[in-house]
Structures are given as structure tokens and as C-alpha cells.
Amino acid sequence: MARTNYCRLEPARSIVSSEAISSVGIPNFKPLRIVCVWPHSTRNGPLSIIDGMTADQRFYIGYAQSWLGKEREAATIAHIKSDPHSPAKYRVNGVVVHMPSFYDAFSVAPDAKMYLPPTERVTLW
DSSP: OOHHHHSSSTTTTTTTHHHHHHHHHHHHHHHHHHTTTOEEEETEEEOOOOBBOOHHHHHHHHHHHHHHOOOHHHHHHHHHHHHHOOHHHHHHHHHHOHHHHHHHHOOOOOOTTTTOOGOOOOOOO
């Protein structure tokens, strides 16, 4: 299922086979899934809201910023065709949509662009 979800992302939809990303796409989930279970409190109490964002929101924004970059669509397509590693955008958007805490953190509704029905989400463990 993860392969199918990766392959439906634009501009990959028409140029990537699921086999092309299977060996390197799936490992993008594991580290994020591990970090998502981090504690939500400290010895001094619950993690506070900073600049209007909860700890989970800051986590996901920080994760997205770690992959921040710009790439023209032609370069993205060339990257997808020649490199089995997902472009940065898909290492973020293609992964976080599978994390229940992402939906909770941002109150993602079924009509949102990044919403993925629970039956289509990948659970590794």
C-alpha cells in the first residue's frame, strides 16, 4: 500500500513504478514513526505551546523544514527517473499522511488535500 501511495503523488503518478521506490521509500516511515512516540511531557510537566504551536505541530513543521528545498518540475521528474530515493517533498508529504498524530496535530479533515482515509494508511508496527 505504501508503494501505491507514493506512486500516486504528483509528478510521480505517471513515471514511477512501485518497484522503483519500494527499497528506499518504505524506510522513510520508520524513523519518523519511532520519533512520533516521543514523550509529550518533561519532569517539569507537559510540553507547552510555543508561538501558538503544540509540541506535535512543532515536530512536524521541523521535520518538513529539514527536507525543505526547491526543485523545478522537470528536475523532479529527472530525479524520480534516475534516483530511487524520493525527492524531498515526497519524503515529507508521502510519509506524514500515514501518521495518526499528524491528523491530530493539525486537525486534518477528510476534505483536506493531505487527508488519506484510514483504510489507505500504512501501519508498520
